[in-house]
Amino acid sequence: MAKIRMKVAFAASLFTASAPVSAQGIAHTWFMRGSIVGIDYRGPVVCIGRVDGAEAGQVLEVYRPAPVYLRRRGSNHYRKKLIAHVAVDQIINDHYAHVTVIDGEPRKGDIVELQRHH
Numbered sequence: 001m002a003k004i005r006m007k008v009a010f011a012a013s014l015f016t017a018s019a020p021v022s023a024q025g026i027a028h029t030w031f032m033r034g035s036i037v038g039i040d041y042r043g044p045v046v047c048i049g050r051v052d053g054a055e056a057g058q059v060l061e062v063y064r065p066a067p068v069y070l071r072r073r074g075s076n077h078y079r080k081k082l083i084a085h086v087a088v089d090q091i092i093n094d095h096y097a098h099v100t101v102i103d104g105e106p107r108k109g110d111i112v113e114l115q116r117h118h
Contacts, residue, residue, distance in 0.1 A: 032114040036106055042098050046112050049095040058088045063111040
């Protein structure tokens with residue numbers, strides 16, 4: 001009986017451990033999100049790479065969190081403010097890519113997204 005419980009627990013742990021990996025793949029079929037992690041002599045570097053499905057030529061929207069102040073004290077919220085567009089020009093590796101600024105003024109820490117319209 002103990003061996004059966006151990007086998008069931010082991011199988012359940014494998015299933016549970018694989019859920020985040022498969023969930024990440026599902027999310028990335030609809031959108032891709034990362035951030036600008038630095039700016040070098042060629043321009044911004046984003047933490048979106050090959051494993052995220054990034055390809056040269058894709059245009060990403062750049063957002064910056066903007067506070068929305070409410071009348072009640074201490075109840076502020078944030079919204080995404082579109083501030084720029086960038087194009088992927090080179091995939092560096094599985095996790096990073098260089099981008100070229102199309103418009104706006106992106107900064108380190110800004111959020112980048114590719115919206116896939118299916």
